[in-house]
Amino acid sequence: MSSIPEIKEELVFDRPKVLADVPSHYCPGCQHGVIHRMVAECLEEFGLVEKTIAVSSIGCSVFLYNYILVDTVEAPHGRAPAVATGVKRARTDAFVFAYQGDGDLASIGLAEIMHAANRGERISVVFVNNTVYGMTGGQMAPTTMIGQKTTTCPAGRCAEREGGPMRMAELIASLDGVAYSARVAVNSIKNMAQAKRALRRTFETQIKGEGFGFVEFLATCPTNWRVSPVAANERVAKEMIPGFPLGVYKDAAKED
Amino acid sequence: MSAKRVFIKGNEAIGQGALAAGCRCYFGYPITPQNDIPEMLSSAMPAAGGQFVQAESEVAAANMLLGAAACGVRAMTTSSSPGVSLMQEAISYMAGSELPGVIVNMNRGGPGLGDIGPSQGDYFQSVKGGGHGDYRTLTLAPATCQECYDLTFTAFELAYKYRNPVLILGDAIVGQMKEPVTPREPLPIDPAEGGDWKLTGRGERAPRLLKSLFLEDGALAGQNRLLQKKYEAMRAEVLYEDFETAAADLVVVAYGSIGRIAKTAVRALRDAGLKIGLLRPITLYPFPEEALRALAAAGKRFLTIEHNLGQMVDDVRLAVRGLADSDFYGVFPGNLPTPDEFVEPIRAAAKGA
Numbered sequence: 225m226s227s228i229p230e231i232k233e234e235l236v237f238d239r240p241k242v243l244a245d246v247p248s249h250y251c252p253g254c255q256h257g258v259i260h261r262m263v264a265e266c267l268e269e270f271g272l273v274e275k276t277i278a279v280s281s282i283g284c285s286v287f288l289y290n291y292i293l294v295d296t297v298e299a300p301h302g303r304a305p306a307v308a309t310g311v312k313r314a315r316t317d318a319f320v321f322a323y324q325g326d327g328d329l330a331s332i333g334l335a336e337i338m339h340a341a342n343r344g345e346r347i348s349v350v351f352v353n354n355t356v357y358g359m360t361g362g363q364m365a366p367t368t369m370i371g372q373k374t375t376t377c378p379a380g381r382c383a384e385r386e387g388g389p390m391r392m393a394e395l396i397a398s399l400d401g402v403a404y405s406a407r408v409a410v411n412s413i414k415n416m417a418q419a420k421r422a423l424r425r426t427f428e429t430q431i432k433g434e435g436f437g438f439v440e441f442l443a444t445c446p447t448n449w450r451v452s453p454v455a456a457n458e459r460v461a462k463e464m465i466p467g468f469p470l471g472v473y474k475d476a477a478k479e480d
Numbered sequence: 481m482s483a484k485r486v487f488i489k490g491n492e493a494i495g496q497g498a499l500a501a502g503c504r505c506y507f508g509y510p511i512t513p514q515n516d517i518p519e520m521l522s523s524a525m526p527a528a529g530g531q532f533v534q535a536e537s538e539v540a541a542a543n544m545l546l547g548a549a550a551c552g553v554r555a556m557t558t559s560s561s562p563g564v565s566l567m568q569e570a571i572s573y574m575a576g577s578e579l580p581g582v583i584v585n586m587n588r589g590g591p592g593l594g595d596i597g598p599s600q601g602d603y604f605q606s607v608k609g610g611g612h613g614d615y616r617t618l619t620l621a622p623a624t625c626q627e628c629y630d631l632t633f634t635a636f637e638l639a640y641k642y643r644n645p646v647l648i649l650g651d652a653i654v655g656q657m658k659e660p661v662t663p664r665e666p667l668p669i670d671p672a673e674g675g676d677w678k679l680t681g682r683g684e685r686a687p688r689l690l691k692s693l694f695l696e697d698g699a700l701a702g703q704n705r706l707l708q709k710k711y712e713a714m715r716a717e718v719l720y721e722d723f724e725t726a727a728a729d730l731v732v733v734a735y736g737s738i739g740r741i742a743k744t745a746v747r748a749l750r751d752a753g754l755k756i757g758l759l760r761p762i763t764l765y766p767f768p769e770e771a772l773r774a775l776a777a778a779g780k781r782f783l784t785i786e787h788n789l790g791q792m793v794d795d796v797r798l799a800v801r802g803l804a805d806s807d808f809y810g811v812f813p814g815n816l817p818t819p820d821e822f823v824e825p826i827r828a829a830a831k832g833a
């Protein structure tokens with residue numbers, strides 16, 4: 225009988241503690257969950273969990289508070305940047321972030337995001353662009369790409385009739401109050417590493433009081449795109465990134 | 481010891497009252513006839529260590545109010561009719577999420593762009609909820625500059641007592657006129673206010689959540705039950721002015737500036753020997769229905785006078801139902817009422833029956 229070697233366990237991967245250990249309501253292949261996790265990691269890495277107030281918006285991510293266990297207030301559709309402004313003005317020492325979808329931010333809430341950014345509110349906005357209204361069943365969004373079929377543009381979005389997709393990271397970057405604006409994707413390991421760096425920098429602009437921080441995540445919605453999770457991820461690289469170029473559009477730290 | 485009397489507009493009385501009542505966040509968007517308030521607070525609020533934001537719209541202003549309210553900081557927005565229409569979604573969310581805040585409406589003529597003169601056309605919007613869903617906002621109606629000041633204190637007190645939005649419903653008359661006002665000692669900021677619900681960052685405690693979405697089985701019904709109980713409890717806050725109703729045959733019911741103008745007419749007719757009194761609701765929600773019902777039970781008749789085409793009169797009739805009815809005299813928004821204008825309708829109602 226040979227002796228059994230002693231087994232040493234080493235934990236090499238764990239979930240951030242601020243991320244709830246619960247089943248997710250997101251569809252298979254939906255990237256809201258990946259982005260939630262990245263937000264949770266950054267909150268912990270910067271030691272922000274205790275002083276964070278989150279503003280959730282209306283869309284599939286309205287249940288943000290079921291996953292990220294921080295103080296949270298729910299904003300009406302599109303109004304998260306205004307609600308976050310009120311929160312930050314009332315509690316200047318808190319870390320305040322809003323999490324918004326593309327219908328929420330780029331359509332009904334366009335005035336609120338542009339003006340919060342332009343005022344240079346010391347808040348951070350995590351923007352998830354999946355080119356459709358996910359929660360309500362995949363209707364056309366301001367970010368829907370030319371030719372993309374949705375339930376309200378079944379023949380594909382037509383530039384002449386419906387205009388083109390709005391590129392928010394670029395628009396936000398054009399405003400004086402903005403300290404940081406970037407677009408990232410989470411479709412590959414390489415892009416995820418870049419996304420994490422951008423999210424950290426977005427949070428850092430608030431921590432350092434530099435100004436408004438904005439990061440746009442390109443994300444999948446396999447359910448409403450009516451494709452498999454794998455095909456959805458492939459679409460990010462093939463169609464979305466060419467139309468929504470990744471990159472840092474403004475960084476106050478790199479300007480003189 | 482209270483401070484020296486000051487001679488100020490109703491609008492300024494609201495701004496000064498808010499500061500003294502501990503308001504430390506103000507959000508607003510320009511609209512006549514309430515611009516004095518943001519103009520004075522743009523410097524007075526920062527000087528008091530608070531925050532002033534000129535919002536991009538009334539939609540944004542009301543949502544900033546929601547955000548500050550979620551943090552348990554005394555906060556206010558002010559506007560006039562078209563702007564208050566834009567705030568209704570946020571007010572509904574505040575009621576649903578049980579958030580305290582003060583919203584001032586210096587009512588102007590409508591519908592649509594209307595005019596910039598006084599009106600009471602927003603009565604229904606103010607007392608019946610205004611936005612979507614089954615909710616109510618406490619509604620206070622000042623008739624004098626002193627009441628503008630004092631009721632702003634009351635508004636913050638009630639907002640926090642009930643965790644509910646509170647409206648101050650004035651008009652272009654009370655907002656624009658100047659009167660002596662006796663200010664109060666400023667209230668100290670109470671850091672413990674809202675201690676068991678407000679958002680501060682979770683620290684060592686469990687995270688808090690302020691929301692109006694209730695999807696689980698039975699959850700929304702439960703929330704609505706809770707809200708209805710709260711509205712029931714608010715009945716204890718009824719305020720009204722009773723002017724000589726005891727010996728009157730006819731009771732004139734009128735609120736705000738119109739209540740004050742009607743009182744002048746009532747006084748003149750009493751001097752001429754008519755048995756008339758006046759009941760001026762100061763809280764429009766809760767409505768002084770018990771007081772009115774008691775008067776109806778005592779055999780009085782009623783005339784409701786409003787600066788609109790008949791809104792509060794519905795609530796008067798509901799209050800006295802089965803016992804009495806109410807006549808109505810309405811001044812069209814767009815016209816300016818005078819005491820003389822009310823004399824004949826009151827005389828006619830006093831003769832009637």
Ligand SMILES: Cc1ncc(C[n+]2csc(CCOP(=O)(O)OP(=O)(O)O)c2C)c(N)n1
Binds near residue numbers: 285326328358
């Ligand atoms: C005032 C208002 N209008 C419409 C809706 C319905 N609605 C709920 S979510 C949503 C769109 C969400 O899309 P998006 O912001 O892109 O988020 P996603 O679900 O795609 O993550 C809409 C239109 C609403 N809740 N409120």
Ligand code: SF4
Binds near residue numbers: 250254
């Ligand atoms: S509908 Fe789209 S955005 Fe919503 S959870 Fe499903 S995949 Fe995600």
Ligand SMILES: [Mg+2]
Binds near residue numbers: 283326327352356
């Ligand atoms: Mg979307």
